[in-house]
Amino acid sequence: MSIDNIYCITLDSSQGIDINHTLRFGLHTPIFFKDGLPSISLKSAVIPRSFYIINDNNDAFDIIIDATTYNITLPHGNYSAKNLTTVLPQYINASVGGTPNFTCSYSKITNKFTITAVASSAVISLDTNVSNSAYKLLGTPRASHLFSTSGANKVYVSDNCVNVMQINTAHIRIGNMIFSDVYDTSGNIGNIIYTIYFSAGFNAWENINESFIDWKTIASSNTALTYIDVKIEDKDGYKLN
Numbered sequence: 001m002s003i004d005n006i007y008c009i010t011l012d013s014s015q016g017i018d019i020n021h022t023l024r025f026g027l028h029t030p031i032f033f034k035d036g037l038p039s040i041s042l043k044s045a046v047i048p049r050s051f052y053i054i055n056d057n058n059d060a061f062d063i064i065i066d067a068t069t070y071n072i073t074l075p076h077g078n079y080s081a082k083n084l085t086t087v088l089p090q091y092i093n094a095s096v097g098g099t100p101n102f103t104c105s106y107s108k109i110t111n112k113f114t115i116t117a118v119a120s121s122a123v124i125s126l127d128t129n130v131s132n133s134a135y136k137l138l139g140t141p142r143a144s145h146l147f148s149t150s151g152a153n154k155v156y157v158s159d160n161c162v163n164v165m166q167i168n169t170a171h172i173r174i175g176n177m178i179f180s181d182v183y184d185t186s187g188n189i190g191n192i193i194y195t196i197y198f199s200a201g202f203n204a205w206e207n208i209n210e211s212f213i214d215w216k217t218i219a220s221s222n223t224a225l226t227y228i229d230v231k232i233e234d235k236d237g238y239k240l241n
Contacts, residue, residue, distance in 0.1 A: 007031055008043065009027070009228070011023075011025050011228065011230065016230070019229070021231070022229050022230070022231045023229070023230045023231075024227055024228070024229050025227060025228045025229075025230070026226070026227045027225065027226055027227060027228070030224040030225060030226045031224060031225040032224045038225070042172065042194040045172070045194075045196075047196070047232070052076045052077050052078055053077070053078045053079060053137075053164055053165070054074050054075070054076050054077055054078075054079060054134070054137065055076050056076075056132060057132055057234075058132060058133065058134050058135075058136065058137055059073055059074045059075075059076060059132055059134060060072065060073050060074070060130050060131065060132045060133060060134060061126060061127065061128045061130060061133060061134045061135070061138065062126075062127040062128075062130055063092055063095065063096060063102075063124065063125070063126060063127075064124065064125040064126075064127055064144070065096060065100075065122050065123070065124050066122050066123055066124075067123075069127070070092075070095040070096050071095065071130075072091055072092055072095050073091070074087065074088075074091055074134060074137075075087070075091075079164060080164060081106045081111070081113070081162055081164050082106060084104070084106070084113070084137075084162075084164065085104045085105055085106050085113070086104075088102075088104045088113070088115065089101075089102045089103050089104045089115075092115075100117040100118055100119065100120035100122065100124075100154075101117070101118045101119075102115060102116065102117055102118070103115075103116045103118060104116070106162070110161075111139070111161040111162055112139055112157055112158035112160075112161065112162060113138060113139060113157070113158045113162055114155060114156070114157050114158075115147075115155070115156045115157075116150075116153050116154070116155050117147060117153060117154040117155075118152075118153055119152050119153065120152075120153065120154045121154075122154065123146075124146070124147040124154045124156075125144050125145060125146050125147065126138070126140065126144070126145045126147070126156050127143075127144040127145070128140045128141070128142050128143065128144075128145070129142050129143050129144060136163040137162065137163055137164060138158060138162060139158030139159065139160040139161050139162035139163065140158060140159050140160065141159055141160070145159070172194045172195075172196065172230060172231070172232055196232075
């Protein structure tokens, strides 16, 4: 790649304007595209680990008791499966009024939750086909799940393994460039400028340093770059706070 001019743009999140979890940075001096197609690459980044396992994207499910629906919203934070055996019944019971009384246990062997409605003859379902669904967290397909009868109780056991893994991947996108406007040196289309693979553990910061590699070419009809929108997303495309 022949490079005639290089502009180094420094973005500080404290100076961006938050638009629905997207940070917009206006450029004091526009960068004009004179000859040829401009390219962009991430040089370095320091990103605080300020997003949680349970967040705006995965905090909700419904409990349906005899055709009455109760909306459950879990508190945001970082939890282990064991922690959630306390949190889940606490928030379910608060929503349904304590009748029936719900409990929760977790099996390390199967990596599944068992949610129990104690001494209940009601028809009960767990519905994870909702917005911002906690279905992965609960180990369920995104659907409505009927509790089965077990003695005097009603019980639901996770269909799949529960997923309380922390976010391990994020994408940095240039949000004001449409998908077909950006492609890499191999001709692959997409406006992902960089994919971040977070290190294990709850480190407070992630440091990324590259040497002007993985250039992306911008094939935009615009003649100048006047602002940059930055979105940090997880691997499912959900924007991170």
